[in-house]
Amino acid sequence: MTRLFGCICNQPQRIKDVLEPVRDVLVADPPVSRWGLGYVQSGQVLLSRNPRPKPEPIDFFAELESVSSDYVIGATSEPVALKGSANTQPFRFRSWMFALEGSYDGFDEISPRLTEHIPDYLKRNIKGKMPAEQVFHLFLSMLHDSGKLDDPNLSLMQSRRALRDALAFVYSLLTKSGVDASLGNLIVTNSRSMMAVRLGGPLYVRWLKRLADPRRAESELRAVLAVSGAGARGTLSEGFEEIPQRSVVAIARDVTMDIVDLDA
DSSP: OOOEEEEEESSGGGHHHHHGGGGGGGEEOSOBSEEEEEEEETTEEEEEEEOSOBSSOEEHHHHTTTOOOSEEEEEEEOOOSOOSGGGSSOEEETTEEEEEOOOOTTGGGTHHHHHTTSOHHHHTTOOSOOHHHHHHHHHHHHHHHTTOTTOTTOOHHHHHHHHHHHHHHHHHHHHHTTOOOOOOOEEEEOSSOEEEEOSSSOEEEEEEEEESOTTOGGGEEEEEEEEEOTTOTTTTSTTOEEOOTTEEEEEOTTSOEEEEETTO
16 A cells, blocks of 8 residues: 655644644555655754565554654555665655655656756756656756745745646656556655645645643644545544645645645
8 A cells, every 4th residue: 555644743843742643544554665754853854765565554653753853754655666765755855855656657658858857966866766756856957947946935836836847747748658647646845845736546634733731822733734545544534634636735834734726
């Protein structure tokens, strides 16, 4: 089974507190060929990638035991021919993290033409052969072309439009090659905001909120969780919302959330 999730939390040291009531949705049932967890800690993007199959369920909540982070992405992969840490999601570039679901059938047909549009300095960051990594770097290329790649004030609208253009280019290549393929849901963050995009199966979102002390507004614990994956446990429980196809969950740094059309 696959599992993909992303979470923003306004109090990094309490991310497990806010996720504990929904921990069931952070479990991926086997078979899982490889899995990874990416998170931002003290301003650094860190990856824990596990490239070997595991017969037991993957409990991402347990993996967060020693993590204090305000931005987290977790992902598993179905069994495919690609192996090793370099082909294990999520992927990273500077302050960015990215993960994409999908089997990518037929993607080899377009890979050479896709990478032609990625600048050399970004291409050098591609370590594996996963189509998801290529799509990620194409998106970064779109931001590079607009001079926004390292902009600390990059808006969610600018990120969404760059992602829209990158995905449109991928689909145009697939169509021209006569390949009947589609991408799955994706999650991306620049360590300042996060987007979750529905391109495939169900994608759910939930806003989480707690007050440690109702008399102190600053004690408010806020988080948004987006979760995708076949057979996701508990995703239909109270509080989760399924977002429409080709919609984006856009989560700002202050943990406010909008659901917008990818093509807007």
